[in-house]
Amino acid sequence: MNIHEYQAKQLFEQYGIPCPKGAATSSRDEFESCIDSLSEGLVVVKSQIHAGGRGKGTFTDGFRGGVKLAKTKAEALEFANKMLNNTLVTIQTGPAGREVQTVYFTEGADIEKEYYLAILMDRATSAPVVVASTEGGVEIEKVAEETPEKIFKAYVDPTIGLQAHQARGIAFKLGFEGKQAGACAKLILNIYKMFWENDADMVEVNPMISMPDGGVSALDAKVSFDSNALYRHKDIVAFRDLNEEDPKEIEASKFDLNYIALDGNIACLVNGAGLAMATMDIINHCGGEAANFLDVGGGATAEQVTAAFKIILSDPKVEGILVNIFGGIMQCDVIAQGVIEAAKAVSLDKPLVVRLEGTNVVQGKKLLADSGIEITSADSLADAAQKIVDIVAAN
Amino acid sequence: MSVLVNKDTRVVFTGITGNSGGFHAKLCMEYGTQVVAGVTPGKGGQLFDEKVPVFNTVTGSIENEGANTACVFVPPPFAADSILECLDAGIELIIAITEGIPVNDMALVKKKLLETNARLVGPNCPGVITPGECKIGIMPGYIHKPGTVGIVSRSGTLTYEAVWQVTSLGYGQSTCIGIGGDPINGMNHTDAIKLFNEDPDTEAIVMIGEIGGDAEEAAAAYIKEYVKKPVAGFIAGTTAPPGRRMGHAGAIVSGGSGTAEAKIAAMEAAGIVVAKTPSDMGTALLEAWGK
Structure with missing residues (x-):
């Protein structure tokens, strides 16, 4: 979850991080x-x-x-x-x-020099990492590519947290001296404290600045949080700004659905993130374009599937729907029941291709066949993708 | 032969009295897995499904039933604690199915994990299956068949897709390992590939990856150096827009790293036959294998 700069600065103030x-x-x-x-x-x-x-x-x-x-x-x-x-x-x-x-x-701040500072979780080392650079106020990706020697890192042992000597080490590498190095180290330590205590994904300060009076300051702030940890941070959840989110994505999150709006015209409803991505890929390969990424997750209920249908159909670009379910934790008959209820509830008028495989597949296929709803069934992923692309192209 | 789990594996389910823990424990038992115990704090002394003893602690399941492998089904806020309990109790293999564990919790678990000799598979994964012998996790058993293909993947349902294609072509699997889609997990692709490479009964390998991180690139480098067995692969997310997180907390392309193109290039450079679409994973395997 992302928050605004002004909200991030409120957190900075709570943690004693100097900012304008x-x-x-x-x-x-x-x-x-x-x-x-x-x-x-x-x-x-x-x-x-x-x-x-x-x-x-x-x-x-x-x-x-x-x-x-x-x-x-x-x-x-x-x-x-x-x-x-x-x-x-x-x-x-x-x-x-x-x-x-x-x-x-x-x-306004009296800027002597601009720096880059970020703390994020590093996948390769499974630990938080502090990233800093003498090249502030510019795109850090560009610095990493062109002048990697200007980027300094400190890996944190999460069980003991960022140590003062590590923060000082970064400050000295950035070229700070004397008391100002101490001020910079303190700022880094406090940002780490805020990062860890609030389950942030990333805290990025670009630029952090040094000032002629010997101070340091966080001029900008970009902060995002681990959505899996929001249950223990009610104060962070209060920062959520629904104006910044797609209304369909907000609706999806109410039902624990993972939905991302895309630009194409073929809606997909899939279980599992990997298979959902792969389904988008194969639609593309067959000459179509996905209207969304939608992972109904592990144990979806009929209610969730109905909600999922309503959401994908609220997108006016959608001209056809592909349901691709490989049931594991998800049972095919539950999905089938959801598809049937949804088709009735939303008076489905778009072509629908369904591919079911996995747990309770026989019961699921039977439910769909007996439902009287117009459904094109498919036997494989390739078959399903080709069918929906062809049907949409023909309409 | 197989890797990680077999007919002698003695499994304890943590969270066995929960809805999904109970549902899947039963399916695993029906498949033939030796589910010897369950753990739910406060429910020790009960029987699950009228035959599996439930204990208050993981240690209880080891001392009384000789459990050596754990399957973690505990809800996200308590899952890290359950994994740590398994580590402290001395469980050798922990398979964590739970989805949605905070990444900070996993950072602490990982630190502890590296101090032990235990293996962790997952979290947010479908589990591990050695077809015909032992299924630990949420994968549908019937799509598998005993055989000699080792399969490793981050994704659950995409693994089923690959397994089903291999089975439908008439080949079986030695073991299938779902390592999970979280940014911090236990075993990675390379760890799984090493096991398959050393397993005499695994003849060919399928490695399925997705956008984000660099685990697939690292595995490709390992394969290039050490693996003589045929390897096929697939990367999901070619069409995913940058900067958006595609469900798995790990599946995100940011700052130009973790792209499908870079991963596919690294895999092809290592001699891996990369399927063009997710429907071609089985045929890519046959091509790599010369069948």
Whole structure:
């Protein structure tokens, strides 16, 4: 789960991580009071959306820059008014962009040098890793590719946590000296504490800055959380912004379905993430394009399957449906029952190809055959994919 | 012969009194697996399915029933604790089926795991089966057939797909290992490939991977160096959009790493016959095997 920068900064404050003072609002009426709550001087006006590349983004009305530096209060108000409820397109949003529903004002910072800092879980070592670079404010992937010697890492033993000497080591490698190295190490240790205690997937600070007064500060914050651990973090769940999510994905999550909207016209309903991906792949191979990724999971009920059907059919692009179930923990008769109930409940008017295999397959196939619903059945994955692609192409 | 599990394996199910734990314990027993005990704290002394003794602790199942392998079906918030209990009790092979364990919990489990000689398969996996002898997990038994093909995969249902294709072509499996789709798990592809390579009764190997991470690349490098047996493979997620997490917590392409293209290239460079579609996994195996 992702959160906004202003929410991440609230967590930073709780953990004593220095960052510029700021105030966020979704209401134009509060712009002035937000700006007034900051010290006089430069104000940074920041669009709050769950996507990177905001600074270099462009709004659909032509206004450039989702992050702007204002020299005066009047200028800050002008920028904020242009951003709010405007649609920002960045390299990460796709061409449709995202509507800015919250604007975040922060005090301008006196930047001496920019750095990159992130903490994430490293799959290869099964442990958290601190990643830092002297090249801040730019794309870290590019730094990793072109100048890997400028990236420093510290692997953490999760049972004892990040050690002070590791944080100091990173600070010295970044070129910090004296007291400022201590301040940088403290910032890194506190970010680790926040990362671990809240089950974050990743905390990225780009840039972290050094300041002429000897301080360090987290200028930006991108934080995401392990969705499997949200059950023990009610305060983090409260940060969830449904405006940032596809309504169909929100509906799916209510039923514990794993749904991701895609661009094609063939909806798929599959059990298991690997098979769901493979089903998308083979639809593509047969000349079609999947409208979604949908994994109904291990022990889906008839109710969940009905919900899944409603969700995929609410996508106007869908011209055909492929159900591909290989029952293990999932029983084919349960899926079949769900398909039948769903077809009745939503008055199904799109072509439907069903391929069933696995636990209770005989009962499942019989249920479908006896249901009176128009279903094209398929015997293999290739057969199923080819059938739905051909049917949709013919219509 | 086979790897990891066979007819002599004595299994304890943790979470046996839960709905899905109980359902699958019964199916495993019907398949012929020796399910010798169950563990549910507070329900010690009961009998599961009128014949399997339930204990409060894993140690109880070892001392009284000689359990040597555990199948973990405990819900996510308590699953890491159950795996750690198995490790502390001295279980040699732990197969964790539970889906949705927080990654921090698994980081702690992994650290502990590496201090022992135990093997962990999973979590978030279908389990391990040696056809005709022992099924530990949630895979449908009837699609398997005893034979000489070793199969390893991160995905559950995609493994069934591969098994079914191999069986339908008339070949059986020595052992099938589902290593699970989580970012931190126990055995990886390379560990499984090593076992298959050393097993005299495994003649050919199918390795199924998916986008994200670099475990498939590492396994391909190992195969290139050490494995003379024929290997076929498949990578799921060629059409998955970058930056989106495709269900498995591990299946995500980010920052250009973990792409299907890179994995397929590494596998082909190692002499692995990579199936073009998930429907061709069986025929890719025959091609690699020269059958």
